[in-house]
Amino acid sequence: MTTPATDWLRLDQQICFSLNAASRAFNGVYRVVLKELGLTYPQYLVMLVLWEHGELPVKKLGEHLRLDSGTLSPLLKRLETAGLVRRERSARDERSVEVRPTAQGAALRERAREVPRRIAAATGLDLAEIQELRSRLDRLTTSLDAYVPKSPSAPS
Template sequence: MTTPPPSPATDWLRLDQQICFSLNAASRAFGGVYRVLLKELGLTYPQYLVMLVLWEHGELPVKKLGEHLRLDSGTLSPLLKRLETAGLVHRERSAQDERSVTVRPTEEGLALREQAAEVPRRIATATGLNLKEIQDLRARLDHLTRALDSTY
């Protein structure tokens, strides 16, 4: 005798029951919107994130920048090299510690901030969520990230 298949609402192995899939699909959808908006600025999404941190904090050691972005130096170094080639950031090796490199936005990089000012508003509009809903969602995602970080 075969057992009946579980109902869709209780079959936790269905794709539509996976939170990771929903998060990945949302992330890919965000990526598409950002790709269009950031093309106007000449930035990729990872480059935009680097610039956001630098606009907020100014000059930072690469290690600290990586901590803010949750990226390792192997991923960050090529990003910074492309941003430096574009004239948006300047990297400099520390005189005190040759292993440490600091990065700061150039004047051109700082000026780009003005052009980028509309990006968050346009993203918010694209979500169809109001400000309170966006803040609540971000808080819940931050909570989820902390919970997952402490799990493994």
């Protein structure tokens, strides 16, 4: 008996599985490309935000990366141990911790310039296709964020 392609309970019909498989494949490519920089993929994302914005409070950094402080703190600790970032209590608000790239972290930016080109080449997509895919994924994320209740007490 053959299963129709429109059987929505088939694994190959699940968008979540396709996104997860693509994410795992991307992580594999990033692992190879970022090895030369001595960074993991999450550490690379932290550095991208800091290269773009400079000094930021940990809370704001987490918002950019969509990470909570429990996930972000160990990442920052490893980056600080590697000499790439510096964390300091804010002089304005002692409850807040500011993060900024060190001189070594800023210098790493130059070496990282080839990463996007190498990742793009690995996708097999041209620039227009990459931009369209990113745009669609951004719209998907926005829709999914709007769908999920913001607090545990919100009605489902």
